[in-house]
Amino acid sequence: MAKQKMKAVVTGGAGFIGSHIVDALLKKGFAVHIIDNLSGGRKENINKKAVFHNVDIRNLEALKPIMKGAEFVFHFAALPRVQYSIEYPEETSHVNIMGTMNVFIASTEGGVKRVVYSASSSAYGDQSIMPLTEEMKPGPKSPYGLQKYVGELYAKVWSEVYGLSTVSLRYFNVYGPRLNPDGAYALVIGKFLKQRKDGMPITVTGDGEQTRDFTHVSDVVDANLRAATSKKVGKGEVLNIGAGRNFSINKVAELIGGLVEYVPVRMEPHDTLADNSLAREKLGWKPKMTLEKGIGELKKIWKLK
Numbered sequence: 001m002a003k004q005k006m007k008a009v010v011t012g013g014a015g016f017i018g019s020h021i022v023d024a025l026l027k028k029g030f031a032v033h034i035i036d037n038l039s040g041g042r043k044e045n046i047n048k049k050a051v052f053h054n055v056d057i058r059n060l061e062a063l064k065p066i067m068k069g070a071e072f073v074f075h076f077a078a079l080p081r082v083q084y085s086i087e088y089p090e091e092t093s094h095v096n097i098m099g100t101m102n103v104f105i106a107s108t109e110g111g112v113k114r115v116v117y118s119a120s121s122s123a124y125g126d127q128s129i130m131p132l133t134e135e136m137k138p139g140p141k142s143p144y145g146l147q148k149y150v151g152e153l154y155a156k157v158w159s160e161v162y163g164l165s166t167v168s169l170r171y172f173n174v175y176g177p178r179l180n181p182d183g184a185y186a187l188v189i190g191k192f193l194k195q196r197k198d199g200m201p202i203t204v205t206g207d208g209e210q211t212r213d214f215t216h217v218s219d220v221v222d223a224n225l226r227a228a229t230s231k232k233v234g235k236g237e238v239l240n241i242g243a244g245r246n247f248s249i250n251k252v253a254e255l256i257g258g259l260v261e262y263v264p265v266r267m268e269p270h271d272t273l274a275d276n277s278l279a280r281e282k283l284g285w286k287p288k289m290t291l292e293k294g295i296g297e298l299k300k301i302w303k304l305k
Contacts, residue, residue, distance in 0.1 A: 005031040007069055008228075009112075011057055011103060012076030013050065014041025016178050017118070017171075017217055021074050022047050024221050033066055035077060045178060057099035060106060067103075067110035072228045075103050076118045078148070082268060085144035096147035097154075104158040104166070114165040114234060115155065116227045121172045121213070121242065121272050123149035130246075131275035134170075134238050141269060156236030165234035167227045169220075172242030172274045176217030176294060177301060188249060189214070189256070189295065193302050196258040206265035208250035213242040213274045216289035226283040233282050242274025243287045255295045257304070 008025045012018040013034030018041070025032045032050040035057065046052050055062045057077045067073060078096050079085070085092040100117070107115050123146075124132050125139030140146040155166035173187070181190035192202045223241045227233060253260050279285045299305070 005029060006071045007031045007033065009033045009035060009067055009070045009073045010076065011035045011073070012041060012078065014038060014043065014045045014052075015076055016180060017174055017220055018074070018076035019045035019047065019178060020176070020217050020221050021076070021224055022050050024225060026050060028225075030071075033070070035063065035066060040080070040180070057102055058094055060102040063102055063106035064109060067106040067112055070107070070110060071113045073103065073107050073112050073115045074118075074224055074228070075100065075115055078118070080144065082122060082142040082144045083266070085142050085147065086267070089143040092143055093147055096144070097150050100151040101154055104154055104164060108158065108162045108164045112164065114167070114228055116224050117151055117155045117166060117168045119152050119168040119170040119238060120145065120148040121170050121240070121274065122269075123152065123170060124269070124272070126269045130271060131244070131273040132240065133275045134240060134278055141267065152236075152238055159234070159236040166236050167233040168236065168238045169223055169227055169241045170238060171220060172213040172215045172240065172272055174215050174217055174220050175298070177298070178217075188212070189252060189298070192253060192256045193298060193304070196256055196304055197302055201259040201261035202253045202256065203261050203263045204249050204253055205263055208253065208260075208262065209248050210268070211246040211248050211271045211273065213244065213246045213272045214252070214291050214294070215241060215243045215287065216294045219243070219287040219289055223279060223283060223285050226285050230283050237282065239279040239282060240274040240276050241279055241285075242272075242276050243289075243291070244274055244276045245291070246271065246273040247291055252295070255292065256299070
């Protein structure tokens, strides 16, 4: 009799990062189930070898049978982006807080071995000291940052009260293939690539000297897989997943190339830089992709010189 494959569930598995995790899990021989309502995910990102469930994480009863018997749950489903959460705080709270709680409830009832929660560096807000360490007091500056931070607290409580093994990974500005370049809430690298491709000037907010710690999706995937199996985590720990190098937005514009136009500043933290030593220690993880190489690869995909 053939040995049954271990089951893994990826919420938001049709999205940018989630779809990369799905691919990696399938390569490792898992039976993968995707939960996604396609509000942000794309049909073309869905790996045909996975089982797709068109389900909203706000629907607890629909989640329960999918989670049952899963070894690992990777929770990516969210309404992301700071600016969107400022405009739609109620909708984003229902998805990012209540939806996350539903994932923990369904995972507990379904006997899931571990949930890896996608947290965000936006929980830090503006800090005066760099690099950012997990011991710092969070200071989210947007509903999104607050919502993702609340998810971390839920993860810890679910470990302590209900015995569910959890770990939260705070991502820093993830980029790479399949990033969404469209809409008002697109991430800066995707937006710049699209502007360059369309022959438009690259729009940089403020003076462009604000910095970000850009982390390649391949490194984020590696961190998730390690977080699922590491014996050094599982009690609601929070780990920074960032490259540990930051670059100004002007530098990103320079790497992508093209004309630059400066537009008014918007509400956002001025700088981010991850101290990733805890992830190195607990997961044996270290980032491998440099920003220069990562953007170079994206320019090839976008057919930009």
